[in-house]
Amino acid sequence: xxxxxxxxxxxxxxxxxxxxxxxxxxxxxxxxxxxxxxxxxxxxxxxxxxxxxxxxxxxxxxxxxxxxxxxxxxxxxxxxxxxxxxxxxxxxxxxxxxxxxxxxxxxxxxxxxxxxxxxxxxxxxxxxxxxxxxxxxxxxxxxxxxxxxxxxxxxxxxxxxxxxxxxxxxxxxxxxxxxxxxxxxxxxxxxxxxxxxxxxxxxxxxxxxx
Numbered sequence: 001x002x003x004x005x006x007x008x009x010x011x012x013x014x015x016x017x018x019x020x021x022x023x024x025x026x027x028x029x030x031x032x033x034x035x036x037x038x039x040x041x042x043x044x045x046x047x048x049x050x051x052x053x054x055x056x057x058x059x060x061x062x063x064x065x066x067x068x069x070x071x072x073x074x075x076x077x078x079x080x081x082x083x084x085x086x087x088x089x090x091x092x093x094x095x096x097x098x099x100x101x102x103x104x105x106x107x108x109x110x111x112x113x114x115x116x117x118x119x120x121x122x123x124x125x126x127x128x129x130x131x132x133x134x135x136x137x138x139x140x141x142x143x144x145x146x147x148x149x150x151x152x153x154x155x156x157x158x159x160x161x162x163x164x165x166x167x168x169x170x171x172x173x174x175x176x177x178x179x180x181x182x183x184x185x186x187x188x189x190x191x192x193x194x195x196x197x198x199x200x201x202x203x204x205x206x207x208x209x210x
Contacts, residue, residue: 020070020074020098040202041162042130044160044191044202045071045074045128048188049071049074049075050074053078055126056079059079060079060081060083060123060124061079061127062083063075063083063084063128064128065085066109068091068095069094072128073104073107076102079106081107083122084099084109084110085111085112086111087111092110092111114141114142115141117148121149123151124149124155126158127156127158128160129142129159130159130160130161131161133159133161133168134168136167136171139168139172140179142175143175144179150209153208153209155209156206158204158206159204159205160203160204163201164201176205181209182207182208183205183206183208185203186204186205187204188203
């Protein structure tokens, strides 16, 4: 498997002047994980977040399932602090490379197991995640972790995902309800074309405590 350094422009204030460099694999699955490559919903998430950066201004952000760290890195310029989290050791190494090469001083990368969310992640204002809804077996623990992090009534989670299987999507909604989390759909159709073309069925859920 070969690797490459890829750059993604993130639109801030209508200007394509921020360039985030990531270290990614060219294979869909490498080292036993799909987390070494950025996926569709992540690209849409970067563009949507840039256009709605006022939501993140001065906020402490935690990213779940960060992968190579593209989404978290795109939030770093206008957030007070970003904590990228994942579980696979190779993925965490790749995310740390992203932080290092972009010289971010307000970004940490830490390991987080959804089966046992712990205080390794400090209190945050906003949770983000992209392309983490794909395996129904993981969804109860994902929802448990989201709820764990949304400690205050004003905390919110922005979950970007691509609907590849309607049953998995319905399972996610069921797990959110079972976890006493409320959600609402946010329109992202106007931003899908900025970073990648041909994206279908990318959606965004805004999640909070009931």
